[in-house]
Amino acid sequence: MLSQRLIRYADLIPCRNAFVDSRTPGSDAKENFTLIGPGVSENPNQHVHIPEAHGFNIGGARQPPGCLNSQHSHETAEVFVVHSGRWRMIFGVNADEGEAVMEVGDVISIPTQMYRGFENIGEETGFLFAVLGRDNPGKVTWAPRVFDLAKHYGLVLLEGGRLVDTTAGETVPEGARLQRAPDAGQIARLATPPADKLAGCVVTPRQFVANPASPLAAAGVEELAIITPAPTGDGFQPGPISGWWAHGFNLRALRMASGAVVPMHARSEEEVIFVHRGVLQVMTPEGEVILGPGDTFTTPKGLMRSFRASSSAEVAAYVVRGGDAPAAPAFA
Structure with missing residues (x-):
């Protein structure tokens, strides 16, 4: 469930x-x-x-x-x-x-x-x-x-x-x-x-790097690199934090304008979403959840999911993806 x-x-x-x-x-x-x-x-x-x-x-x-x-x-x-x-x-x-x-x-x-x-x-x-x-x-x-x-x-x-x-x-x-x-x-x-x-171990939101090559990038949607230890299958290069020590995960920021949507897709690695600001709607074939500030959600690997910014203001979320080099998502 x-x-x-x-x-x-x-x-x-x-x-x-x-x-x-x-x-x-x-x-x-x-x-x-x-x-x-x-x-x-x-x-x-x-x-x-x-x-x-x-x-x-x-x-x-x-x-x-x-x-x-x-x-x-x-x-x-x-x-x-x-x-x-x-x-x-x-x-x-x-x-x-x-x-x-x-x-x-x-x-x-x-x-x-x-x-x-x-x-x-x-x-x-x-x-x-x-x-x-x-x-x-x-x-x-x-x-x-x-x-x-x-x-x-x-x-x-x-x-x-x-x-x-x-x-x-x-x-x-x-x-x-x-x-x-x-x-x-x-x-x-x-x-x-x-x-x-x-x-070089500290990054402020002004220093997050938006990646226009991200598969999630679209009108009103930015995916921004924070911790990227190695080149990834979904189009991110190392940085701004890569580290001389092992991480074993990527950290991204997801920014979505009010009403913006990320279409249905699946991931082959673990994905945990922490909502920092705004209200994020996560829709899956098994139902949907509504996340507010401070809420955390982990989506099952391989399950299709889409996102919608359902607040009147921008949604800002932090996303943890498993592995040093996450693969590209599979869109429906």
Whole structure:
């Protein structure tokens, strides 16, 4: 059923203790979401909205003003789209090796094997739409200070990534090994790249590249490249973010004027649509769904689908397509 592949923003189920830093003052108000795939939560009780493997994971983070996500490193690509709020991405194991300020609509792809954190510096609660590489993105490597604070507030992280909450009556299983903080050698291997390289990891909506050769391009319809690791079968060249690290997916922006239509077509790879602005109607032989701002929908591979911008204003959506080089769509 199509309804089982639709995640309404209003129906998102958060986890408020997904990670070992969740009780650290300044980080204790954050909400983490796993929309599609297993994600990287350290809490086995994290709700997964759609567990189906896609080759990548879709998640989200919602934080009030001043709320901080502590310094950590990932083993696969981590991409953020700013849906709301104003954010500061902070680099380095001690959060002192550079930053990037992100506004609504901006995208950042953070390289693997480096420390990063992020803080909502705006005046309203903000939401980040997130994409993580691979079905199993691996465990998070936290900065040493996070372990000290977690222990103080009753959280213990085991090897393998499981979180034990001693304040909730949980106990460390007999024989279990505690996750140790990274040593100096590990930290050195997670060094922050030079600032000029990191600058190429951030793209604003003004820098998205519309592709007139896109099979979807038509009157009132633009498909714009954001993350393209390699030349694709549907006519996109690498960039503006290609990365020296693996992504395993493409990220596009889809802009449609009011009333514009993309005709029926099918895809041979996974396709996840996140609506940023406007109302998007997705029509398939199995029915239709109406997506509003913040909603996420994953269309079954091979199923015919068409899009219509049904709001009075422009529709702006972000589209994740599986693989480094998606094929051309098959039109009806």
